[in-house]
Amino acid sequence: MTDAYETGTFVGRVWRPDVAGPSLVVVKNGELIDITSKAVPTMRDLLDLDDPVAHVRSAPGEVLAPPAAVMTAAEQRGTDELHFLAPCDLQAVKACGVTFARSMIERVIEERAAGDAALAEAIRGRVTAIIGDSLRNLKAGSSEAADVKAALIEEGLWSQYLEVGIGPDAEVFSKAQPLSAVGWGASVGLHPISRWNNPEPEIVVAVAADGRVKGATLGNDVNLRDVEGRSALLLGKAKDNNASCAIGPFIRLFDETYSIDDVRNAELDLSIEGIDGFRLKGASSMREISRDPLDLVAQTIGPHHQYPDGLMLFMGTLFAPVEDRGEPGQGFTHKLGDVVTISSPALGSLTNTVRLSTECPPWTFGTAALMRNLARRGLL
Structure with a gap:
């Protein structure tokens, strides 16, 4: 567990089997504290507050477990155990492409x-x-x-x-549907038609409905190079598949210890460990981004496009793997069972295992299920 958890303001979401639904958590004194309330039942509501940091610091809550106790390597989505979810819920999940020249x-x-x-x-x-x-x-x-x-x-x-x-205009596309992103420990999915693909380690900023950036986290924008390469019109097929978007483990809220300048200067490390013994290290530096993060946000949300539930925005990546994994000249591509870890000192680490989208647990808990669950718990 990163030392930053001891000083920063980290919020996230976990699945609680005892309530058969998600809860908001904050990391305090080495513990995950459930701070879900009727006033703030979702991450969307928390980030929409004028001062979410003040709220989580004063909110009463229930101690659940230390973060390290929840971070296991087992498949997460679909289990009946306490596990991490992506730290966003009703927000749109958007991504910026080709932001590093x-x-x-x-x-x-x-x-x-x-x-x-x-x-x-x-x-x-x-x-x-x-x-x-x-x-x-x-x-x-x-x-x-x-x-x-x-x-x-x-x-x-x-x-x-x-x-x-x-050029002057950024590429911004829809990466995943609200509530469909997976969190720490879950499998990430590759569409079965893909034979050339890779992870994309990225900073993801959390943006409120009014366009203000409230914090940041880590993300893996799984990339199907062959599908998108055939035609840019296949971008949706290449990007939005079951479990193809991982975010987490927590959103670090902007406070006196962390700001947009830390996002601008973030260094990301990537490791891939294959069951075949393959190892790959990579990195991405936000210092080399060709567009400022706030410019990317402004190109996404504003008078031209509203997001009443806010959005999570992937910033893009400098990482592009060219090392051969098999035959010379074939470059890198995933193999099933690869364990991908994306880390940054200020944000922790996001670990996921690569599988086919058709073999990952299906996404079944959508907006209607969330609303019904919160209503049964007296939170709406």
């Missing part, structure tokens, strides 16, 4: 390879030879970005991914 090249490669991993290495060499280091620290929408765009068009390498990567 350096990793944007991999999206271009996916498109050029039409989802064929065998072609990726040759294309990568050609694109890198032309662009070189011109994308390092490049800010999207800048005059320098416009110059890079012109050069790429001249070389016949223009792409829709380059447009959203270095």
Whole structure:
């Protein structure tokens, strides 16, 4: 358990089998405290408060267990034991793509390879030879970005991914339905049609209905490189599948110890451990993002688009795995049973096991089920 849990304000959600439903929790004195109340029954309601930090610090609650006691490696969703859920509920789950100019090249490669991993290495060499280091620290929408765009068009390498990567408008898409994201310890799902895929370690910001960012957490935006590479119109199929979105373990609320500047400077580590003995380490640095987090939020929510229940917004990733796992030139792809851990010192770690979406526990607890459960508990 990270030392940050001792100083920061961490809130989350757990499944309580005794009430057959979810509860809000805060980490206090090394314990998970259930602070669910009629006034604040959901994470949506907590984040909608003007000062959620003051509320959780003063709210009475019930001691459940230490976080470490709940963090087991067993399959979580669908069990009758106390376990972590994604720390969001009624919020829309949105994601920003191609927010790091350096990793944007991999999206271009996916498109050029039409989802064929065998072609990726040759294309990568050609694109890198032309662009070189011109994308390092490049800010999207800048005059320098416009110059890079012109050069790429001249070389016949223009792409829709380059447009959203270095142009003025960000890519924002729907990653998952409200309540469908999985939490710490759950399996993450790959669509069975995919043969080329990878994890995406990301910072996820929690945004209230009024557009204010109230905190941040970790997320895995599972990426099906071959499906999206075949056509950008398959983005929904590539991104929104059963259990393909993991968030957690907690939202760290903005307080005197943690702010948007900490998000801007966050360093993320990634580890993948396969049952075949494969090991991979990776990283993503928010310092290299091509768009400011608050700009991404403003492009998502505002007078042009409202989210009355707030939203969780993935910030994108610098990580793009190119290391061969099997045959030379085939690059990395998941194998079933991979254990993926995304960590950051200020936010803890998010661990999930890779399976097929068809083999992960099905998502059955939606908005109607949540409302009925809260009503039975006298919380509405």
